[in-house]
Amino acid sequence: xxxxxxxxxxxxxxxxxxxxxxxxxxxxxxxxxxxxxxxxxxxxxxxxxxxxxxxxxxxxxxxxxxxxxxxxxxxxxxxxxxxxxxxxxxxxxxxxxxxxxxxxxxxxxxxxxxx
Amino acid sequence: xxxxxxxxxxxxxxxxxxxxxxxxxxxxxxxxxxxxxxxxxxxxxxxxxxxxxxxxxxxxxxxxxxxxxxxxxxxxxxxxxxxxxxxxxxxxxxxxxxxxxxxxxxxxxxxxx
Numbered sequence: 001x002x003x004x005x006x007x008x009x010x011x012x013x014x015x016x017x018x019x020x021x022x023x024x025x026x027x028x029x030x031x032x033x034x035x036x037x038x039x040x041x042x043x044x045x046x047x048x049x050x051x052x053x054x055x056x057x058x059x060x061x062x063x064x065x066x067x068x069x070x071x072x073x074x075x076x077x078x079x080x081x082x083x084x085x086x087x088x089x090x091x092x093x094x095x096x097x098x099x100x101x102x103x104x105x106x107x108x109x110x111x112x113x114x115x
Numbered sequence: 116x117x118x119x120x121x122x123x124x125x126x127x128x129x130x131x132x133x134x135x136x137x138x139x140x141x142x143x144x145x146x147x148x149x150x151x152x153x154x155x156x157x158x159x160x161x162x163x164x165x166x167x168x169x170x171x172x173x174x175x176x177x178x179x180x181x182x183x184x185x186x187x188x189x190x191x192x193x194x195x196x197x198x199x200x201x202x203x204x205x206x207x208x209x210x211x212x213x214x215x216x217x218x219x220x221x222x223x224x225x226x227x228x
Contacts, residue, residue, distance in 0.1 A: 003158070004158070033215075033216070035218070041220060042119075042204070042218045042219050042220035042221055043159075043204065043206075043218035043221075045215055045216070045217065045218075048215055056215055058215075091158075091159070093159075103149070103161040103164065104151075104159070104161065104216060105158075105160075106151075106158040106159040106160065107158055108156075108157065108158045109158065
């Protein structure tokens with residue numbers, strides 16, 4: 001499709017398990033962002049990729065969180081040893097160049113529930 | 116640090132009412148400012164933007180003016196429709212360094228017929 005695609009759309013996991021969330025950005029978009037949206041909270045920045053490198057990963061909450069991007073395209077956000085406070089909607093966005101006025105295009109998100 | 120503060124919701128209005136959703140920001144330098152909208156069941160999408168002071172962004176009848184003196188970017192619409200019911204997010208992006216977008220907490224708007 002033409003938009004940002006995220007999978008799975010919903011994920012329920014047990015506390016302590018690892019999860020992988022996938023983002024397929026719009027073709028040709030060099031910048032990719034991960035955000036987290038918790039109930040009643042705004043969008044919390046996690047990490048930003050330009051191509052395959054991550055010049056800003058300051059928002060990753062702990063070393064249980066990691067992300068990679070390969071081929072300048074698909075990105076995977078991995079959460080190890082999930083905790084209940086990790087429950088949230090994880091949003092991926094891409095933009096053409098990462099320049100400050102290049103708009104973000106968002107996916108529909110992955111709703112993660114840790115039981 | 117950089118931050119965005121927007122009014123608490125939910126906001127409930129009757130159709131054809133005037134809408135204002137307040138947004139103020141704190142930032143170093145001169146950020147670009149944005150409003151994003153999330154319709155039910157859909158991803159966030161850009162509604163409008165302004166990249167420098169006194170710029171007015173507009174789209175779909177919505178407007179917002181970049182006010183440097185009051186560090187504000189309030190969203191307005193003269194006559195809302197039921198189809199405008201959504202969550203609205205104010206955001207800023209720095210103009211130097213890494214291009215991290217910072218979002219407000221979102222304001223839910225419900226328009227009644």
